Amino acid sequence: MDLAVVDLSRLQFALTALYHFLFVPLTLGLSFMLVIMESIYVMTRRPIWRTITRFWGLLFGINFALGVATGITMEFQFGMNWAYYSHYVGDIFGAPLAIEGLMAFFLEATFVGLMFFGWDKLKPHAHLFVTFMVALGTNLSALWILIANGWMQNPVGAAFNPDTMRMEVTDFMAVLFNPVAQAKFVHTVSAGYVCASVFVLGVSAFYLLRGRHVGFAKRSMTVAAAFGLASSLSVVVLGDQSGYTLTDNQKMKLAALEAMWRTEPAPAGLTLVGIPSMADRETHYAVQIPWVMGLIATRTIDKPVEGIFELVAISETRIENGVLAYDALERIKANPQDLIARADFEVHRRDLGYGLLLKRHVADPRDASPELIHQAAWETVPNVPVLFWAFRVMAGVGMFMIALFATAFVLCTLRKHETKWFLRVAVLAIPLPWIAIEFGWILAEFGRQPWAVDGVLPTFLGASSLTVPQLWATIAGFTLLYGALAVVEVKLMLHAIKKGPFHEQETFSEPSPESPDPREPAPAVA
Structure with a gap:
């Protein structure tokens, strides 16, 4: 396999995944915020809440359309760019994706039209149910x-x-209730809720700074403050749980994101800042907080957190065992009735993937020298500086989000929505959750390298038989197409925000937030 093809295939998938994930978090969070807003409308029958729900629903729809369009491209890439990966693990990997299409995507696609066009055709309770089903489908996806x-x-x-x-x-x-998958789901979804809360908070703050749609903005800001505070706190708690699952399942990723080169005596300290070096294999100018890493990773004070050097030694042993598994497999291919070969394979089968790492250097892993095995063992270490700083950016933004929403919650409780300095901060904070989420994706996926499937299939073996010009052509095509879509998305969003929530009423002046919607039947008087 031409490694340039592998690297370009990885680049293309990374670019399309990062772009797609600009839309997913906002969709996840806005869907349930719409449920909250419409629930208030159904309970109070105050027209302002219907206006609030429809306005944020419009922005949800624009974002939803782009998310669907970019997500379809992602799934096609498994067949186009990662053909051997699809062949090798398609039985397992394909099943959840098929269920997602049949159960979740069809669910949200069925109800999303009713949500947008059913306001005047469905009763309020029925329309609320439709909105909830859209949110449920989105999160099930x-x-x-x-x-x-x-x-x-x-x-x-x-x-x-x-x-x-x-x-x-x-x-x-076991696939369904995989602890890593469950931890990733709750952490990712709660991050999406934070993203949507910041978006609603920031747009509401923009209106208040301009003195426009004040009643609308105050109510939206209050919902965002409460929902965002709960979500930002859950992100930290669930992120901690996600990190804890690494202790048992992805020890190398955990050691790399902490730049922990050697196992420290229990309980290990947390490196707050430092300069990790892949060349020197140490972290310069490290500032540590005692005990914290040990408590996070092991939930105890007497268990060590294994370092990179020790994990590389384990990988070297597993590569040696993987060579034995590969040899037994070759004997089985030559003679399927060879019971001794099958017995040998059963002993070493869990390390076959490690033996395949050697195919990066030699056609037959059995020909690898001890020096090459040692080199391949060090190739199981991901890029430590990238993981180290990606985690700190993500965690730093997460802590800022808690402070932001705690402040917003206090100001809304005290009815001081129009505090100027906070409104400016809220507008400037709009990009931050996207930055944190993208760095989180880099941490999760880059930290898995050199594996497409951890311990099972090396990334370089999963790519399709493409050429470098073909990949550059598709990368350029995706860049141009997605760049155009980004311009369309931003323009539509800004246009909707500029027109505001009351533009459909076609009046010369903005109606009072408490004035009835002319299309809304008057509530019954008790």
Whole structure:
């Protein structure tokens, strides 16, 4: 395999995934915020809440359309750019994606039209149910996609079949309830809720700074403050749980994001800042907080957190065992009735993927020298500086979000919505959750390298047989197309925000927030 093809395939997938994930978090969060806003409308029958729900629903729809369009491209890439990956693990990886399409995507696609066009045709309670089903479908989509991704991080419930030369499902319930997948789901979804809350908070703050749609903005800001505070606190708690799952399932990623080169005595300290160096294999000018890493990673004060050097030594042993598994597999291919070869394979089958790492350097892993095995073991270490700083940017923004929403909650409680300095901060903070989410994606996916499926399939073996010009052409095409879509998305969003929530009423002056909507039947008088 031409490694330039592998690198370009990775680049293309990374660019399209990062772009797609600009839309997903806002969709996840806005969907349930619409449920909250419309629930208030159904309970109070105050027309202002109908206006609020429809306005944010319009922005949700624009974002939803772009999310669907870019998500379809993502799934096609598994067949186009990662053909051997799809062949090797398609039985497991494809099942959650198929369920996502049949269960979740069809659910939200069915109800989203009713949500936008059913306001004057459905009773309020019925329309609220439709909005809830859209939110449920949106979040179920995230669940099944993250079950698939979680399996790549922690491949449970599956085994390699030497007769078919593919990975096959052995326990679908284990795939479904994979602890890594569950932790990733709740953390990712709560991050989406924070993203939507910041968006609503920032746009509301913009209106208040301009003195426009004041009643609308204050109510939207109050919902965003409460929902955002709960979500930002949950992000930290669930992120901690996500980190804890790394202790048992992805020890190398945990050591890399902490730049922990050697195992420290328990309880390990947390490196707050430092300058990790791949060349020197140490972290310069490290500032540590005692005990914290040990408590986070092990939930105890007497268990150590393994360092990179020790994990590389374990990888070296597993590569040696993987060579034995590869040898047994070759003997099985030559003679499927060779019971001794099958017995040897069963002993070392869990390390086959490590043996395949050597194919980056030699056609037959059995020809690898001890020096090459040692080199391949060090190639199991991801880029430590990238992971180290990606985690700190993500965590730093997360802590700022808690402070932002705590302040917003206090100001809304005290009815001091129009505090100028806070409104400016809220507008400037709009990009921050996207930055944190993108760095979180880099941390999760870049930290898995050199594996497409952790411990099972090296990334360089999963790529399709493409050429470098073909990949550059598609990268350029996607860049131009997605660049145009980004311009359209931003213009539509800004146009809707500029026109404001009351433009449909076609009046010369903005109606009072408490004035009745002329299209809304008067509520019954008790």
